[in-house]
Amino acid sequence: MPVTGVETLVYGVNDIEECVTFFTDFGLTLHDRTEACARFRLDEGSHVELRHIDDPTLPETILQDTGVREVIWGVDTEESLEALVKGLETDRKVLHDNDGTVHFHSDDGLAFGLRVFTRKKVVYSPDPVNAPGHVNRLNVSRKWKTRARPKTINHVVFAVPDFVKSYRFFEERLGFRLTEYQLFCGIYLRCDGANDHHNLFFLDQNMAGAPGYPAFHHANFGVEDIDEMMVGANYMSRRGWTYGMLGTGRHRISSALFTYFRCPTGGEVEYGTDSDYIDDNYVPREWDALFGLQSWMGLLPDFLKNAEPEWHAKHITKGFPDHIRTKADLPEDGKIA
Numbered sequence: 001m002p003v004t005g006v007e008t009l010v011y012g013v014n015d016i017e018e019c020v021t022f023f024t025d026f027g028l029t030l031h032d033r034t035e036a037c038a039r040f041r042l043d044e045g046s047h048v049e050l051r052h053i054d055d056p057t058l059p060e061t062i063l064q065d066t067g068v069r070e071v072i073w074g075v076d077t078e079e080s081l082e083a084l085v086k087g088l089e090t091d092r093k094v095l096h097d098n099d100g101t102v103h104f105h106s107d108d109g110l111a112f113g114l115r116v117f118t119r120k121k122v123v124y125s126p127d128p129v130n131a132p133g134h135v136n137r138l139n140v141s142r143k144w145k146t147r148a149r150p151k152t153i154n155h156v157v158f159a160v161p162d163f164v165k166s167y168r169f170f171e172e173r174l175g176f177r178l179t180e181y182q183l184f185c186g187i188y189l190r191c192d193g194a195n196d197h198h199n200l201f202f203l204d205q206n207m208a209g210a211p212g213y214p215a216f217h218h219a220n221f222g223v224e225d226i227d228e229m230m231v232g233a234n235y236m237s238r239r240g241w242t243y244g245m246l247g248t249g250r251h252r253i254s255s256a257l258f259t260y261f262r263c264p265t266g267g268e269v270e271y272g273t274d275s276d277y278i279d280d281n282y283v284p285r286e287w288d289a290l291f292g293l294q295s296w297m298g299l300l301p302d303f304l305k306n307a308e309p310e311w312h313a314k315h316i317t318k319g320f321p322d323h324i325r326t327k328a329d330l331p332e333d334g335k336i337a
C-alpha cells in the first residue's frame, strides 16, 4: 500500500501575496493563481498550496498559528488508496472529494489527505567531489549557479503533544516506517513507498525551538548539492529574508546538509541536500537529541557552545517495544535500545 511522499502541502497564511514572493525567491515556480489560492508545482509534480488562514475550505486541525494545515500524501495506485481508506473508515470519518482525494484526521487531531499520484523522476547530476589523491574532477570546474530551484518536497515537520502516539498512528494505519528516535525530542518516519531518510518528523511541542503547543514546524525542499543550497541561501539573504534558528549546517541524523529560513507562512523552510537514502534494510537508531541534531553548524548556537553533546547513537534492532504507545510510556531516561 505504498504512500510515496508529500503530494501537496496546504498552507493557511495571513498574507498570500507575501508568501508567493517568498516561495518565488526560494526557487519554486508558481503554477496557478486565483484570488483565494496560489499553487506552486515542483518538478516531481508535488505542490505547495497557499490559502488564507480563514479560508473555509481548510480542514479543522489541532494545529495553532499559520503554516501547513493539511498534508496530502501521494499514493501509488487506486488499489493502494482503496486499501488505506478501507482501514481508516473503520474508526473515523473520511471525506471523499470528486477528484478522488480523501481527507481524514489522525489520532492526534492533525488533518491529512491521500491522493493517487504519479511522482515524476527528477534528474540531478551533482558535481563530483575532489580530495587529494582522489580526483573526480580533473581540469573541470564545478557548475556555476545563480539561483536554487528545489525539485522535491522531502519532508514535513509538526510539533505535537505526544510524538509516540502520532508515530504509532502513521506506522499502524498508513504503513510508515520508523527511521530514527531522538531522545525526548521526536520520531522520524519514512513512507513505505519512498527512500528518503524521512518524510515526516513529529517533534515534541515542548522542545527548544518548538512553540509549546501543536503547530507546523518546517518543510524541507530538495536541491542538488551544497552549491545550489548556498547560492539559494545567498539569494534569499539579498532579498531580505531571515535565516532560521539553526542557519546552515549538517544534521548527523540523516547526514543531510541544511539551511533554514523563517517563512511568512509561519514556521520555516529548509533547503536540503546530500541526505542519506534508505530502504527496509535500514536499522533505526535512538540518538542523543543534540548529538543527532548536528555534525557541525555554520554558527554554533548558544545551546551548543559550552559543551559537546553526549555521543549516543544506538541501533533499535527490535523497533519500539509494544507497550510504548504514548510519550508517558517511555522510560525515565528516554532510552529504549
Ligand SMILES: [Fe+2]
Binding pocket: 155, 157, 218, 219, 220, 270
Ligand atoms: Fe528538516
